[in-house]
Structures are given as C-alpha cells and as structure tokens.
Amino acid sequence: MAENTKEYVLQVIKLNKFYDRTQILHDITLSFYGGAKIGMIGANGSGKTTLLRILAGADSEFEGQRLQMNGKSVGYVSQEPGLDADKTVKQVLDESVAHIHAITDRYNEICTLMGEASGNELEKLSSEFDRLQIEIDMHNMWEVDRLLEISATALDLPPMDRECGVLSGGEARRVALCKTLIESPDILLLDEPTNHLDAATTAWLEHHLANYGGLVIVITHDRYFLDNVVDWMLEIERGRATPYKGNYSHYLEAKEKELATSGRQQDKRRKRLRTELDWVRSNTKAKGTKSKARLNRYDQLVEEQQNLRPELIDLAIPAGPRLGNKVIDFVHVKKAYGEQVLIKDLSFEIPPGAIIGVIGPNGAGKTTLMKMIVGLESADDGTITQDSTIEACFVDQRRSELSDDKTVFEEISGGVEFLPFGSGEIQSRAYVSRFNFKGADQEKIVGNLSGGQRNRVQLAKMLRVGGNLIILDEPTNDLDLPTTRVLEEAIEHYAGCMLIVSHDRYFLDRTCTHILAFEGDGEIEFFFGNYSEYAEWLEERRLEAGDGPESNAAKYRKLSL
Structure with a gap:
C-alpha cells in the first residue's frame, strides 16, 4: 500500500x-x-x-x-x-529511554572503577570507556533529560511527578x-x-x-x-x-464516484460526500464566506426548519423559539480561580444564527465559559446579558446526565415510538440509528457502554430536545466520520445559535461563523470567520507585531537525540 x-x-x-x-x-x-x-x-x-x-x-x-x-x-x-497506576509520568517516559540510561550509568560506573583499577583490568575498562564515549557522543545521550522535557511540552503532558493512576x-x-x-x-x-x-x-x-x-x-x-x-x-x-x-480528499473523490453507481439507497450519503467534496475544492475565502452567509439567512433558516423531512436529511435539531437581534452580550467579563486568570477582560456579542467555535489549550477555561453562559458558574466582574427567548441546551464532556439502568433506545427516545422532526415525525428507532446505534445496539444497557458510546447517547438525547442556544463540548470526540457528517449537515440547517468547544479544525471550518480563541493568560479573541481564516489572521498579526513567522524548528521540536 x-x-x-x-x-x-x-x-x-x-x-x-x-x-x-x-x-x-x-x-x-x-x-x-x-x-x-x-x-x-x-x-x-x-x-x-x-x-x-x-x-x-x-x-x-x-x-x-x-x-x-x-x-x-x-x-x-x-x-x-x-x-502502571503507581508509576509517575516521568517513570513511564524513562522506560522509553532505559537503554540510554543503562549506557550512561555504565559509563559513570566505569569512571569510578578506573580510579581503582590497574594492569589488564584498567586496559579493559579503558577500551569499554572509549567505546561508550563514542556511542554517547554520537547519539548525544547526555541530552536525554532535555529530550523528555521537550517531549512533555510538545504533547502537553501533565506534571512529571503525577501518578498515572489519577x-x-x-x-x-x-x-x-x-x-x-x-x-x-x-x-x-x-x-x-x-x-x-x-x-x-x-x-x-x-x-x-x-x-x-x-x-x-x-x-x-x-x-x-x-x-x-x-x-x-x-x-x-x-x-x-x-x-x-x-489522502482523505482523494478518498472523497473516489468514494463519491463509487456511490454514483451504487443505487438510490445511497442518495443521501452520496449527497453529503458531494457537498463535502465541493467544499474541499473551494478556497479558504469561499469556505468562510459560505459559513458566514448563514448570518444573513437566519429568517430563511427558521422557515426552512418546518420543511425538513427524514427523507431529505438524517438529523433535524429542534431550534426552539425565534431569537432576538442580540442573543448574548458579554461586557468586560472577568473570571479567575485564585491567581489563575482564565478570562481577563472579555467583551463580545453573539448575533442570531451564529455558530461559534471555541478553541484553545486544554485547561484554558473554555468549559468554564460555557458554564457561565448557562448559569453554572458566575463571573467575577462584568455583565453577561441574554435574550429573554433563550432556551439553552448544554452537552458537556461529563456525560453525567444518563440513566445507567436504561437501554440506549429508552435513554435517547424516552420510550416513545415517534419523535418530532421538522414539522413532522420520525420513528424513534430510525432517529437513534442516526447516531450509529443499530439493531441490537439499541438494547444495550447504558451503564455497560464505553466512553465513546456514552458520548453518542448524550449527544443524541440532547439534540432530540434541542433549543435555540446549544452548547457542545467536544461533540466529535469518538464520533465516526459518517456520524460527524450527519451532525455537520444538521448544524447547517439548524435555525439557532451554537457554541462548540472543539479541537477538530475541519469540523470548525465546515460549521463555524466565528471563532472564540483562548490565547493564554486570560486573553480571548472573538474573530469573525472560521478556523482557517483565524489561523491566517493570527499569522498576519505576528508579522505586523514584528515577531516574524514562527520557524518550523520552534513549532515542531524533534523527539529524538
């Protein structure tokens, strides 16, 4: 291959x-x-x-x-x-360089032994000393601890002294x-x-x-x-x-051609692949323009919501009441935990129909911001004003609001035979299958599911209810590509606002009108555009500040000696 x-x-x-x-x-x-x-x-x-x-x-x-x-x-x-739950992060990483430590430890041992040896024994130790010295210098083995530090930084590891069990x-x-x-x-x-x-x-x-x-x-x-x-x-x-x-784009082209000859039962799947392929072929500006155009189509989206039918689209997210002209308004909002400042001074306004991608390093405060919007956390200073018509739905990473004794079907559908879909209905089992729970999988007990399966149950359950402001925390984690495409299509036709915490750059480019970027030290940028447009703007900002483009050597530190 x-x-x-x-x-x-x-x-x-x-x-x-x-x-x-x-x-x-x-x-x-x-x-x-x-x-x-x-x-x-x-x-x-x-x-x-x-x-x-x-x-x-x-x-x-x-x-x-x-x-x-x-x-x-x-x-x-x-x-x-x-x-190993009892080992620290450092001890686990040390296993990967144990052969290097063995060589450097032997080198140090020989240095000690040579001080007390003589004759043939000294000659043997000297010969081994020279061989190890060449090997250590050739592979830069004295830098092994620096390699571990670089590795930990590159992959954003937890502290080296933390035990793996926690x-x-x-x-x-x-x-x-x-x-x-x-x-x-x-x-x-x-x-x-x-x-x-x-x-x-x-x-x-x-x-x-x-x-x-x-x-x-x-x-x-x-x-x-x-x-x-x-x-x-x-x-x-x-x-x-x-x-x-x-690569993936070449696969899309080949797969779309395959489905073109496979019969009408593949029509919806082929349509999604064709839509994605057309999007892939467009340039960055065109991709962003399409996403942002939905802001001018909010009234049209509300009208179209009533015409969605299961034979046309696999998933329709209920949008709740019509939104006002200003959905949420942040004015000089601040938030900290002790000396850790998560939000320094944040002001932005969410218009109706906006799909906002929330990005930034792990632990920067993204989930805290989502909780502030739904009232689970309060701001230290500043004001958060919400439209009176808001009906919020928050799907977070905890997946805690599930009944472990119910079946997948019961948990998602509530046990009813039909669910609302646009202005009509859809069979509950057909809706559950949209999230890749088919046949016997729908009868599995929720308490026995894997983390990824619970993710899908929670997502299906909450999107069935919907609302005019939906907050998703890493929704594509553990979703397969077919289910992710279904979700993207549903978001495109959704007549409401979303805030989506995600690291999936492709998903953010396909869906978002804005980016809310946590840039570190409490600084947050609200950007009009998708992820790729934000990344381009960020590089331009670096150049304007006189920082120059970031070198590949700085961005892509090697994990080798």
Whole structure:
C-alpha cells in the first residue's frame, strides 16, 4: 500500500475474525511497505480497532496469517492505554529511554572503577570507556533529560511527578503516545491519537508523523490530519478492507464516484460526500464566506426548519423559539480561580444564527465559559446579558446526565415510538440509528457502554430536545466520520445559535461563523470567520507585531537525540 520502499514489513493474509458467532473481519489480505502512511477510517463497530490490534500483535485469536518482518519493532497506542497506576509520568517516559540510561550509568560506573583499577583490568575498562564515549557522543545521550522535557511540552503532558493512576483518559493517552514516539518503533500503530489534543499539539503530531521514517497506520476521524499525513486511505466497511491511494480528499473523490453507481439507497450519503467534496475544492475565502452567509439567512433558516423531512436529511435539531437581534452580550467579563486568570477582560456579542467555535489549550477555561453562559458558574466582574427567548441546551464532556439502568433506545427516545422532526415525525428507532446505534445496539444497557458510546447517547438525547442556544463540548470526540457528517449537515440547517468547544479544525471550518480563541493568560479573541481564516489572521498579526513567522524548528521540536 505504498511505493517508497521495496519490502513489506507487515502483512495479514486471508484474515477472518469472529466474536462468538459474529464475523467482524472478512477475508482481509493486506501488505504494508516500510515508510508508508496509512489512514484507517470506517463507521464505529466496523472493525477498525480489531484490525489494528491484530496488526499490532495484541490479538492472536483470528483465522489467517499475520507476518511481521524479522527485526522490525512495533509500537501500539490504544484508545485506553494500560499505564502502571503507581508509576509517575516521568517513570513511564524513562522506560522509553532505559537503554540510554543503562549506557550512561555504565559509563559513570566505569569512571569510578578506573580510579581503582590497574594492569589488564584498567586496559579493559579503558577500551569499554572509549567505546561508550563514542556511542554517547554520537547519539548525544547526555541530552536525554532535555529530550523528555521537550517531549512533555510538545504533547502537553501533565506534571512529571503525577501518578498515572489519577490521570484523565486524555492525559493517559498523551503519556502513552509520547512514550511510544520516543521509542521510535519501525511500525507505529495509533488508535485515535488526536482525541484530547489541542490544535497546536495536533499540528505538531502531523508534522512528526509525516516525516516519520517507519510505517504509520492511524485510525482517526481528523480529516485535516488525514489530508496532511497519509498517502493511502484504508476504509473498513462491513468487515472488509478497501484501500484508496492518496489522502482523505482523494478518498472523497473516489468514494463519491463509487456511490454514483451504487443505487438510490445511497442518495443521501452520496449527497453529503458531494457537498463535502465541493467544499474541499473551494478556497479558504469561499469556505468562510459560505459559513458566514448563514448570518444573513437566519429568517430563511427558521422557515426552512418546518420543511425538513427524514427523507431529505438524517438529523433535524429542534431550534426552539425565534431569537432576538442580540442573543448574548458579554461586557468586560472577568473570571479567575485564585491567581489563575482564565478570562481577563472579555467583551463580545453573539448575533442570531451564529455558530461559534471555541478553541484553545486544554485547561484554558473554555468549559468554564460555557458554564457561565448557562448559569453554572458566575463571573467575577462584568455583565453577561441574554435574550429573554433563550432556551439553552448544554452537552458537556461529563456525560453525567444518563440513566445507567436504561437501554440506549429508552435513554435517547424516552420510550416513545415517534419523535418530532421538522414539522413532522420520525420513528424513534430510525432517529437513534442516526447516531450509529443499530439493531441490537439499541438494547444495550447504558451503564455497560464505553466512553465513546456514552458520548453518542448524550449527544443524541440532547439534540432530540434541542433549543435555540446549544452548547457542545467536544461533540466529535469518538464520533465516526459518517456520524460527524450527519451532525455537520444538521448544524447547517439548524435555525439557532451554537457554541462548540472543539479541537477538530475541519469540523470548525465546515460549521463555524466565528471563532472564540483562548490565547493564554486570560486573553480571548472573538474573530469573525472560521478556523482557517483565524489561523491566517493570527499569522498576519505576528508579522505586523514584528515577531516574524514562527520557524518550523520552534513549532515542531524533534523527539529524538
């Protein structure tokens, strides 16, 4: 699946995988060259993670063959890495450089022994000393602690002395990713590595993997990441694997042509792919113009809401009462926790129909701002004025408002047979299936679901209710690409306002009219435009300030000695 080297480093031949009597993977044969960059996509439950685990050697219960070239090392980072709970972050990272510490420790030991040795023993120690000195100098091994510091900064790791047992899921994943990248295996397998990474960290990871010397196979729904890193796409659909040469945009073109000949049952899916493909082909200015045009179409969106039908669109978000001309007005708002200033002096106004992307590093205060809007937190100073017609809906990362004893269907639908959809109705089970809960999945108990599945349940439940101001906190985390496209289409036709905390740059470009950027030290910029336009403006601001463009060496620090 790549052409830049001449030998396969990893293969699976006639691979079949069953869970009980259910076949997950069907007769898959794949060969991977060293140095290839592969992006694996597919709906949730299609078998992506199962295939990646088999490729990694983490699952040996399958039919067929897995062949790994002798001498080639494998690094695998799962969505829920098993770190030793009693070890600190520093101790976990030290494992990746244990061979270096062994060499430098032996070097220091020899220095001590040489002071007491003589004759043949001194000669042997001197010879080993010279050999280690050359190896240490050649690989700059005395800089190993600096490497760990650079690594921790690049991937926004928690403090080095923090025990892994108290880390959040996102923090644990970043630590495991950092450890594996430092080890630099010949075959690197990553399952959703960009989840819980902010935009700057994701950009660093893109650059690192695009220039990585080994084979990289990555499962991700980050479409800019797939465009910037991979040279092959591997789609897993109904247990079968289909390769497409090129990046995500090339895949879109090939897939749209496939669906054009596949029959009318694919019409809505093809329409979404065609819409996205047209968007991809447009320039940055045109993309931003389309998003911002919705501000002038608010009245039209309200009227169109009543004409939406299940045969035309997969998801219609109830928009609640018509909004006034000024939805929310922030005037000199301030917020801090002790000496940590989250919001220094924030003033902005949200117009009706605005879709605002909220971006910034983890821990900058984005979720706190959302809570202030819905009244769960108060401002230290300043005023927040809301339109009297606002009916707010807040979908956050906690996923706490779920009943663990109910089935997925009961929790999302409330147990009714039909749900409102535009001016009509939709069968409840059809609505639940829009979030990729199909068949027996709808009867699963909520308390037994994974974090990603709970994410989808909460999103489906809250969007069923809707409101004229919806606040979403990382809505695309753990959503597959088909479900993300459904959500994007629904937002396009939604006749209300949204604030969306997200690190998904592609999603922000597809949906947003404004960006609210947490830039550090309590400074927040309210920008009229999408994410890419904001990034361009930010670079222009640096140049105007005389800072000059940020060098690649500064942005993309290497994780190697």
